[in-house]
Amino acid sequence: MGITIKDVAKKAGVAPSTVSRVIADNPRISIETKKRVRKAMKELGYHPNINARNLVARSSQAIGVIMPSSADKALQNPFFPEVLRGIGSYAHETQYSLYVATGGNEEQALEEVKRMVNGNIVDGLILLYSRMHDPIQQFLTEKQFPYVIVGKPSELENEITYVDNDNVKASKDLTTHLIELGHEHIAFIGGSTELTVTIDRLIGYKAAILEANLPLPTEYMVHTEFLKSGGREAVAQLFQLEQPPTGLVVADDLMTLGVIHALEEAGISCPQDVSITSFNNLYLAEITTPPLTTVDIQIYQLGVQSARCLIEKTKNKEEPAKRIIIPYEIKYRKSTTAIKK
Amino acid sequence: MGITIKDVAKKAGVAPSTVSRVIADNPRISIETKKRVRKAMKELGYHPNINARNLVARSSQAIGVIMPSSADKALQNPFFPEVLRGIGSYAHETQYSLYVATGGNEEQALEEVKRMVNGNIVDGLILLYSRMHDPIQQFLTEKQFPYVIVGKPSELENEITYVDNDNVKASKDLTTHLIELGHEHIAFIGGSTELTVTIDRLIGYKAAILEANLPLPTEYMVHTEFLKSGGREAVAQLFQLEQPPTGLVVADDLMTLGVIHALEEAGISCPQDVSITSFNNLYLAEITTPPLTTVDIQIYQLGVQSARCLIEKTKNKEEPAKRIIIPYEIKYRKSTTAIKK
DNA sequence: ATGAAAGCGCTAACAC
DNA sequence: GTGTTAGCGCTTTCAT
16 A cells, blocks of 8 residues: 555656655756656655655654643633644644644643654644643753743743743733723732743733832732633622722633623623723634723734744754744723723 | 664663564563563663654554634634544543644645645544535545544535534524523524534524424524624624514524624623523633523533544444434523513 | 564665 | 665564
8 A cells, every 4th residue: 555656766767766856856856857757756646655754854844732731621712723723834834744732631741742752753842831840841851852832931931942922011011001091900810820921911910000109909919720710709809809999900811701701790890890901812802792902912923933933943953042022912992991080 | 862672672682573572562572571671671761763663554643633724713712622632632542643734724724634644644534624515525535544523524424434413403402492481583593504513503493493383584594604703793684683583593602602792782682682592512601691501512522532433443444434423411501591571 | 482684665875 | 867775763574
């Protein structure tokens, strides 16, 4: 089963190596033989065996994508298919294949990574999350295996290539927007503090608040599991306070959906009673009630650029670590409004 | 770079073939040599080169997953990461790797499929969509390449293995539920009529309506692009009618989100003015306002079972085509209520 | 129970 | 320009 390079060679009346060179489009082969060989390939329906090629080339022309371990529901976030689409697009362009690992739990994820790396299945990896004390990162760093992070590394920031937004600034902008609308009581709802993205967005929020000389009670900074129970607890906590917030910075659109729902249940409506700002500009940010003022972080581009970086890196191992910052754009919609006096 | 089977053989004082047999856990090797060889592998940090193995085995221990071409926003549907998680879980268990292709457009998707199939990159494919006149399916069928569909094939139903829900029945149940709540004017909002899933859900809807001897004006069956513009047109169309519906069967939770939003804009509220039923039980179905009555189609299981079928099939090419029907469960929530008299 | 050797399909020196 | 040949790392007869 399967036409090989030899069959083509025979049919075209040349040596196998010539066929190989034609495939590689080696300039030292005459145009005429190229034509003849290509014709033979067509007629026989030849397709190169990637495994054989990779075996000798010691590379796989494939990159791996590691999703966050799926114990939590975070994977249901449309963020992931969207980055994947970006990565896939660049991979396709450059003829790379795309492996994914959706580790059930942390341990399984590590196993998969080891399999991919040790088995020469992929030339490099993209991590779609960034956590502190991540055994996968440790493993890759030790092995000196090429990888890039979508998001910001929690440590060794200068030694790891990553693709990210300026989340601090974006968050600050968002908060400042609320301040400019007259809000003086602004709270922050974020995901796990283990995630660097949460931390950055928190920092930006704090910076804006402090700069404006507004109060910053610790009760205004709430962290909830990324999706679980839709931010209900967060809302409960915040709106029981003596001085409940009138503005909210929420770290993710999907979380915001939960927040809005919890608010409605509590009889608080957006934007009349509370203005909400959010992150990611998922498709659903436009079709919620109200549509969300949110940061478009260009998820697709995050994907494309991470793939680009990684592939560069696998081709040139000496490529220095770099950071790529993807610009963001705030989409102003109906979930924010000026404070009523 | 890389420890090979030879290094292990030398260190353990055996022949390479013996090491190979140890890896395969061949019973004809004595326990003692096995131990010795395994020890050597550990000490050297040996890992088999998958490419070499696959080259001789003529298999890749990998399966490919084809997403729908991402031109539309459908990919942002959390359905996809969720099936992927299911597939990945089974693949991991069985030590298979997972390739994905997120074709930009139809043509690119076909290219990727050809690359995967012809290059021996994968042993089989899972299609995460089912469309009429799909060139990818045609290609695979011609090649006799193993594949399974998540969803129902539009043709050759008995010759293709697929994993699906009983969408007709589920849709009928949903519609009947509305009827039992006293609704007499029930409309259907579905996605593209090219998708078999839409068709099945439409059939179920119709069956229930007819069985109850209710009117079934053609204006009550609306098809909109799966996500685009959040069902706004659909809503506009339906609620301009002389007799607007009081019950809605919508083919997807994410679409429903758009529908609810459009309704609110039009001053129609759910469930007071219109009851809504939906499909998929995405995470967000619980955190919308109101929470949705929706069919839990067990997306994760769809993934697991499709992987299981496919892997069985790649191992035994004679495995007959079969259909696996995953049970569903209707989640009754607040988006449906009895009609007010 | 183990070793020797051939070969999977391809590429890359090295010849000429 | 093109052919010859030697592997890449592994599995798998065929011997012993």
